[in-house]
Amino acid sequence: MSIVARRMSLIKPSPTVAVATKAKELKAQGHDVIGLGAGEPDFDTPEHIKQAAVKAMAEGKTKYAPPAGIPELREAIAAKFVRDNDLSYDIGQISVSCGGKQTIYNAMMASLNPGDEVIIPAPYWVSYPDITLIAEGKPVVVECPAPSYKMTPDQLEAAITPKTKWLILNSPGNPTGAAYTKADLAALGEVLLRHPQVYVMTDDIYEKIVYDGFVFSTIAQVVPDLYDRTLTLNGLSKAYSMTGWRVGYAAGPLDLIGAMNKIQSQSTTSTSTISQWASVTALNGDHDFIAPNNEIFKRRRDMVVDMLNKADGLACPVPEGAFYVYPSCQGMIGKTTPDGKKLETDTDVVTYLLEAEGVACVQGTAFGLSPCFRISYATSDAALEEACTRIQRACANLG
Ligand SMILES: Cc1ncc(COP(=O)(O)O)c(C=O)c1O
Structure with a gap:
């Protein structure tokens, strides 16, 4: 065997x-x-962020962090959500972990029962279906072809069943770079409001990498009635060139965040304390x-x-x-x-x-x-x- x-x-x-x-x-x-x-x-990685890590080490900030993340980083994340997304989260609604990838993993492990369906617009980031499968969920892949590579409200409506637990949105997206406008999100939101059992996980990790004046929006901002069933996910890897530092985070409903923190407390405990201090500087500091x-x-x-x-x-x-x-x-x-x-x-x-x-x-x-x-x-x-x-x-x- x-x-x-x-x-x-x-x-x-x-x-x-x-x-x-x-x-x-x-x-x-x-x-x-x-x-x-x-x-x-x-x-x-920008120099001032690296220097913040050096300073954290020199000051002995080298011990375990709480599973949810150091309070200073969660404060910086809460401030970022207000500043960039008009979203207000208490720091108890925020969980920090080892990259966006582990944040998604924690969310799926914390929420899926066997057979729960997760709607994943394709083309998708490669890890969404596999993380869903590890968590015993069922990926429901919806093909969204060129030129827009975006899911339409009709496609979403057709994919929802009584077993649907999550819709995953990723904008700007990997692998296409396609991004949902405010109007696109409002139209998807109308569908979701008709199906109160469906939660939305929005992976906004490429939020800051947009071109030609594109205005980024996230679904809980555009459709405030979805706030209570949205997990708004982001991370430092891409815009801050911090892939190796392993810092990602999400904000959402207290019960879900609590369950994600519990998983983290029994797996990695937390992401690196030094990376978290560097991330405080990244989020609060100069974005030039x-x-x-x-x-x-x-x-x-x-x-x-x-x-x-x-x-x-x-x-x-x-x-x-x-x-x-x-x-x-x-x-x-x-x-x-x-x-x-x-x-x-x-x-x-x-x-x-x-x-x-x-x-x-x-x-x-x-x-x-x-x-x-x-x-x-x-x-x-x-x-x-x-x-x-x-x-x-x-x-x-x-x-
Ligand atoms: C869409 C998307 N989400 C999440 C991640 C995870 O990034 P990280 O775990 O480095 O935060 C990636 C990385 O490629 C990505 O492309």
Whole structure:
């Protein structure tokens, strides 16, 4: 009999992490590979945030933290919600944990009974279905195709059943960068108000990475009647370039937050105390670095979208935020590679791009909507230009 639990057969390792690891391995073996798989900014953590961590260590703030997070950080988060989102939360309604990922994990473990349904618009961030499955829930995937990549109110209405516990919203989204406007959220909110058993988990981790004057909104702000059944989730990883510090947080109903804290108290206890002090400075401090970072991301987005749309067989919508594009590769499917392989799926397409041109992207099947692939443009302009040139060549070489 295997030592491994049956539940492990329900889930797979993160495919995006797998692509990033494979690209690094190939590079280490001397291959000329450009990795476009990683979902993290290539900017360093701002200096004043690093210095706050150094100061915390020097002051001996190196002990266990309460499972909910240090009160100073929860105060800073409460102030952030007021400042950015017009949302008022008591610090007892806030839970801090080891990244947005663990916050979602805690929320699902704390709320799902076996068979509870979780509506997940696709393309989705890879971890939503697998975390749902670990927590014995049932992912209900709703395909939301290009060009908007957003769920419509009719699609939401059709997906809701008496077993629906959660709708997960992610805006701006990974892998598409698509973002819901205030009007989009109000329309989804109208549907949700008709179904009082459904809670909303809104993953706002890319809130600050938006372009062309897009105004970010979150659903509890737009539809205040949903406040009591919304978990508003965010984190420091993306906008603050703090992926390795492992700080994410959520605010919502007291009973849910209490249950999430209980899980945390029996798993990780808390995220790093030092990271939490650095996050206090990040949230309360100077945010001037965000606009120049976004300028760089926008320049890259524009170049990548333009170059991909010039490639034969690709169609790439222009995303409102985050640092990903998600082109359709429908026009490559059915074509033949120079060494005679027929491209039948988006996995074939990304394998071809890697083998023929050394460009590592993530296949659409990982995100629940095919045939597409994801490119992260959180890498240098030069690498992106070279990667897109290679992708154009790979497309041109198909028969
Ligand atoms: C949509 C989305 N949510 C949550 C996360 C988790 O981020 P972290 O655990 O680093 O806070 C990611 C990271 O890729 C993401 O893309």
